[in-house]
Amino acid sequence: MKYFMFVVEDPTAEPYVPEEDNIGAWVEEMTARGVNQKGDRLRPASEAKTVRIRSGETLITDGPFTESREVIAGYDILECADLDEAIEVASKHPMARFGRIEIRPFWIWE
């Protein structure tokens, strides 16, 4: 089953400890297991553009689609057996500790 993983910054998370950042090991393990299909860090939210068309006019604003303390810092597309495996994979990502992770099942468009 496919899951979309949002890697999110969270000001209430634990302080960052560079020596305990295991992102390299996480990518290596999840790639070897065939779980991680694609993923990337994203440029900071301050560089996001949000596009809305209202009354025929194109409105482009700087920043993400919603104002919140938590902002999306990256994403991964996972292929997992079930939600339990997706949770296990997410919990091992360094940003589960230094931020938070959302996982959402795909809803394949027929």
Added chain:
Amino acid sequence: MEYLMFVVVDPTGEPSDESPEAWVEELDAAGTRLHGDRLRPIEDATTVRVRNGEVIVTDGPFTESKEWIAGYDLLECDSLEEAVAAAAKHPMARAGAVEVRAAWPIDLGDSPESSPAREAAQ
């Protein structure tokens, strides 16, 4: 360069039942759209945090907001302007909102200096 596009449900959007099918076909034919899909609604979201070594699993999305991400598309564009123009053509730009974010690949050789957690800490 890759751009990730979040397709967002936004209550300020104009009512529409236009399907994104024509948009997908056009961008696929142009080689602009690499892949994309719909995601299950936020009721089916799970948020995972690790605090004090303990895994905390909660139902719901990473933030509470009137707007929420309903899908994504990964685009290959020459510039942010091109990605924004592609986003503006998506029917959800009118019915909701579309956010465009440039990919920023991590060089794992540089890890952890380039990790998302480190960026967040700075």
